[in-house]
Amino acid sequence: xxxxxxxxxxxxxxxxxxxxxxxxxxxxxxxxxxxxxxxxxxxxxxxxxxxxxxxxxxxxxxxxxxxxxxxxxxxxxxxxxxxxxxxxxxxxxxxxxxxxxxxxxxxxxxxxxxxxxxxxxxxxxxxxxxxxxxxxxxxxxxxxxxxxxxxxxxxxxxxxxxxxxxxxxxxxxxxxxxxxx
Numbered sequence: 360x361x362x363x364x365x366x367x368x369x370x371x372x373x374x375x376x377x378x379x380x381x382x383x384x385x386x387x388x389x390x391x392x393x394x395x396x397x398x399x400x401x402x403x404x405x406x407x408x409x410x411x412x413x414x415x416x417x418x419x420x421x422x423x424x425x426x427x428x429x430x431x432x433x434x435x436x437x438x439x440x441x442x443x444x445x446x447x448x449x450x451x452x453x454x455x456x457x458x459x460x461x462x463x464x465x466x467x468x469x470x471x472x473x474x475x476x477x478x479x480x481x482x483x484x485x486x487x488x489x490x491x492x493x494x495x496x497x498x499x500x501x502x503x504x505x506x507x508x509x510x511x512x513x514x515x516x517x518x519x520x521x522x523x524x525x526x527x528x529x530x531x532x533x534x535x536x537x538x539x540x
Contacts, residue, residue: 362444363435363451370452374488375459378474390478397480404464404472405485417461417470424458427451440512442503449496456489 385391385402392399407414431451438444457473464471475485507515 360435360438360444362441363431363438363448366445366448367451367455370449370489370492371456371459374453374456374492377476377488378456378460381476382474385476399478399480400476401478401485403475403485405475406470406472417472421458421461421469424454424461427454428458438510440503440508440510442499442508442512443510446496446499446503449492449499453489453491453493453496457487457493 381400381402385400387402387404390399390401405414406417408416408420413420428451431447431454435444435447438447460473461471462468464474466472473487473489475487475490477487477491478485509515
């Protein structure tokens with residue numbers, strides 16, 4: 360789906376451009392106030408997962424990120440909902456952003472450290488754009504799941520009605536791009 364690919368590319372580019380900016384302008388460990396004490400840029404290298412979880416297990420996260428990337432690319436054809444496409448685009452862009460660091464940054468291939476730099480007052484971890492989109496995609500996953508919206512964009516009740524042979528009314532039917540033609 361085009362929406363998934365577009366979101367993934369935008370997230371990936373935002374992540375990599377901001378990391379390039381940080382690495383080019385700050386020394387490791389350096390902090391710069393962006394919005395007073397509320398938001399600071401603090402350049403650190405992270406060998407763990409999102410928000411520095413499980414530091415030192417980089418190779419495990421490289422394998423996991425590769426698996427997630429392959430899964431999403433293979434799974435993308437089944438997605439018919441723009442909301443789900445956005446969700447998987449955010450997840451794919453964030454995952455590949457951090458995977459790029461793990462594959463191509465020091466100390467070596469597959470065990471490279473992820474560049475983290477966003478520090479929010481009162482939040483215990485330093486993170487990056489990719490981490491933010493990975494977490495946001497999980498929030499959207501919860502929202503869509505709680506609302507019962509499937510990969511096809513229909514609610515669970517609509518899918519059950521279709522399985523029974525009931526025809527949804529015009530107000531129950533999801534709006535798709537083909538409705539405007």
